[in-house]
Amino acid sequence: DAGVIQSPRHEVTEMGQEVTLRCKPISGHNSLFWYRQTMMRGLELLIYFNNNVPIDDSGMPEDRFSAKMPNASFSTLKIQPSEPRDSAVYFCASNSRGTGGFIQYFGAGTRLSVL
Amino acid sequence: SQQGEEDPQALSIQEGENATMNCSYKTSINNLQWYRQNSGRGLVHLILIRSNEREKHSGRLRVTLDTSKKSSSLLITASRAADTASYFCAPLGGSEKLVFGKGTKLTVNP
Numbered sequence: 001d002a003g004v005i006q007s008p009r010h011e012v013t014e015m016g017q018e019v020t021l022r023c024k025p026i027s028g029h030n031s032l033f034w035y036r037q038t039m040m041r042g043l044e045l046l047i048y049f050n051n052n053v054p055i056d057d058s059g060m061p062e063d064r065f066s067a068k069m070p071n072a073s074f075s076t077l078k079i080q081p082s083e084p085r086d087s088a089v090y091f092c093a094s095n096s097r098g099t100g101g102f103i104q105y106f107g108a109g110t111r112l113s114v115l
Numbered sequence: 116s117q118q119g120e121e122d123p124q125a126l127s128i129q130e131g132e133n134a135t136m137n138c139s140y141k142t143s144i145n146n147l148q149w150y151r152q153n154s155g156r157g158l159v160h161l162i163l164i165r166s167n168e169r170e171k172h173s174g175r176l177r178v179t180l181d182t183s184k185k186s187s188s189l190l191i192t193a194s195r196a197a198d199t200a201s202y203f204c205a206p207l208g209g210s211e212k213l214v215f216g217k218g219t220k221l222t223v224n225p
Contacts, residue, residue, distance in 0.1 A: 102211040
């Protein structure tokens with residue numbers, strides 16, 4: 001199994017541009033999570049989906065952020081327009097109900113720099 | 116969902132020594148998980164302990180859970196330079212949502 005796959009690994013863009021981050025969860029996993037990590041704020045949960053349906057988007061910072069999961073094998077996180085304060089590492093994770101509970105598997109992340 | 120709080124925030128030890136980090140949480144849980152994050156990488160699940168378990172081992176890892184004190188500890192024995200990473204606990208209650216704290220940054224010096 002290839003694990004959770006994120007693309008691109010690095011993204012450098014200019015303020016005002018649209019940014020789209022992509023994630024392919026592990027096959028068979030029912031839930032998908034988007035996180036953002038910065039030095040200041042740590043690892044924050046932005047949104048998560050269960051069976052392709054958004055369950056909790058309370059962590060999405062503002063309307064500039066949107067996420068979709070059109071099918072079980074693909075999700076996107078879009079920022080439009082991007083701002084320098086959006087610079088962070090964005091992680092996607094999917095989970096499996098392991099013995100005793102849910103275990104999350106993380107992708108390698110997308111490092112976003114907004115200039 | 117609830118956030119675990121790790122303590123200490125940073126820990127520096129010599130190779131071969133044991134490393135202990137602690138986690139506290141506020142409400143009842145179904146299980147508690149520990150994750151490791153190497154610099155620049157995604158989190159990796161290490162071990163899960165259920166609420167009815169008091170201790171669990173996996174290789175050089177030993178996790179304890181005290182539900183009466185709402186606390187857990189992670190012990191890494193005979194540490195290696197490769198154990199240098201940040202460690203996070205994640206208490207899991209009624210939902211599958213995990214909320215991560217700031218973690219414990221462990222440095223193992225060769």
